[in-house]
Amino acid sequence: MSNKPVQLPVVNTETEGRRGFFKACGATLGLAAWATSLRPLVEWAGELSMDELLQKHFRELTSDQKQTVFKKLEEDTKENYGADVTISDHPALPGVQYAYALNLSICIGCRKCSEACHIENNHDRKTNNSYIRVFEMEKGGINFDQGDANYDHPVPQPGKFYMPVQCQQCENPPCVKACPIEATWQEPDGIVVVDYNWCIGCRYCEAACPYHARRFNWEAPTIPADEINPNQGYLSNRIRPQGVMEKCTFCLHRTREGKMPACLEACPTGARVFGNILDPNSEIRWVIENKRTFVLKEELGTKPHFYYFFDE
C-alpha cells in the first residue's frame, strides 16, 4: 500500500487544498461585498457633484461658494423643469423683526391667501400644496377639533369664523430644537428657514411643530415650466427636492426686499397686517398696541410672531 494520500479528482493541484478553496471563496465574497458597498456612491455620482456632497453649512458658505451652489441649482431647474429661474440669497435686514397679524373679524375664508402661497412658493401642482391651511371654526371658541380645513361651500357661513394657520415664526421654535443636524434655524429677523440641501428628511421638525406648519416633500414637485415663479430664494421658494421639509418663510425673498408677503397682497379683505415690529410707526405695531391680540397655543411657550385679533 502506498502512503500517498488519496486526492479528489476535481481539486487535484498541489496549490489548492481545502484551505485554498476557502481562501478563494472568501476573496470572491469580499470583492462582491466591496462592489456592493460602493454602489451607493456610484448612484450619488449620477445626481450629485462632489461640490454638493462636500457643501458646507449654508451659514458658513462664502459669497463665491453660494454663487456656485445657486448656479448649479439654476442649471438643475433648467434641466428638470425647463424653466429659467434666478436663485439668490436674501440676507436678513438689520434692525428688522417681522411680525404678522390676522384679523379674524374680517377674514371670510376665501382661501385666496392659500392660493397665492401655492403660486408664489412653487408648490406641487398635483397636491395643490400651500403653507396656509384655513380652518372653518365654530363661533364661541377656538377649538380645532371642531374646525374643518376642507370646507367647500360658499363663505362666510353663519355661525362660523375662519382661521388661516401657517408657520407662526416662533421666537422659541420647537422645530429648530428637534432638528438633529441644524438644517433649520432662526434668522436674525425672526424667520425660521430650512436649508433644503442640508435637510435629511427625518421629519422630526414636523412632529415637533404644534401648528402643523411644516410640510414634507413626498415627491419632487410637479410644476409646468410656464407656472414656475422665476424669482427664487435659496432659503425660501426655490423648487424643493424630494425628501426634504419645507415651511412658510414669510416670503423672505419678497419681504427682505421690502415687499409684502404674497398672502397679504392676495387678501381681498385686508385681514392681514405685516411689518417690522421694531418700527414704532408701523401698522403691525399699531395693531399689537391697540387691538386685543392673542397667539395660538400660548401655553406652549413658543412665543409666535404671528398674532390673531378680533375687532370687537
Add this chain to the structure above:
Amino acid sequence: MNSRKGFMASQAEFRFRLFVMQFTKKPMIKSLTLIASAGFLLVAGAGVWRSFSDSRPTVATPAHALLATSELPLDGTAAVSRDSSSKQGEFAVTIIPLTKSPSVASDMMDYHGNPVYVRCDTCHTTRPADTTTRESKQLDLFHQFIKIQHGSFACVSCHDARNGYSGLHLADGTALEYTESIQLCAQCHGPQFRDYQKGSHGGMTGYWDLKRGPRERNQCRHCHDPHSPKYPIVQPVAGPRDRFAPQSKKDSHE
C-alpha cells in the same frame, strides 16, 4: 436605493451612517461588509470627514453674531436707516382712485354696439327730487336693479339732490364728489375708518417698507357696494389636499 433617489447631498456624515447600517442588518455578509466599509472609509471618507469636522458648527452661533457678519445686498439698500420719525425719502401710499361716476344703462346702443350709459344729472336736473324715496321698487325707471340693504336711509341721505344727483353730500350738507365717497362712509363707520387709516382694514399691495417702494390701497367701494355694503358671499378657491387630513366633516355625515 431608489427611495433615496432625488435626495440632495444634505449631510454626508449621516449618509455614511445610513450606508453602513443597511449592510449591518444582513448577518450573512455582516463581517465582510464591515471590512469593506472600513476600506471604503479609508479611501473616500478621510477627506470628507476632515471637511465636515471643519465645517460643522461646534456651538450654536448667536443670532446677532451672524447678523454682524452676514452680507448686505449688492445694491446697498439694507444700509438705509430705519428712522421712522422722518417721512423724508419715503415712497407714497396711493389709494386706488375711483375713476367712474355712477351712471345707468339707457337701453340704447352706440355705433359700435356698446350700451350707452347716461349720467344721473341727465334726468335729475329736470325732475324734482322725492326726498322720501327709500327703496328702488318705489321708482319706475333705471333704478330697479339697485338692491338696498344699508340701514334705513332715504336716497337723499347720501345723494346730493341739489345739483341733479351728480354728487354726494356729507351729513352737514357739504357737497362731495362721488370719487371722495370714503369721507362719507367715515361719518358713521368710525372704527373701520380708523383701522383703515392705521393699515389694518382693506386690501393693499406693494411694500411694507416705504423706504424701498410704494404701496397701493383699496378704498371702501372696491369691496363694499354702498347700497348693500355687506361683503359678498364667495365660493372659496380649492385648498391644499393634505395627505393625512380627514375628509370634510360635512361629507362624512352624508
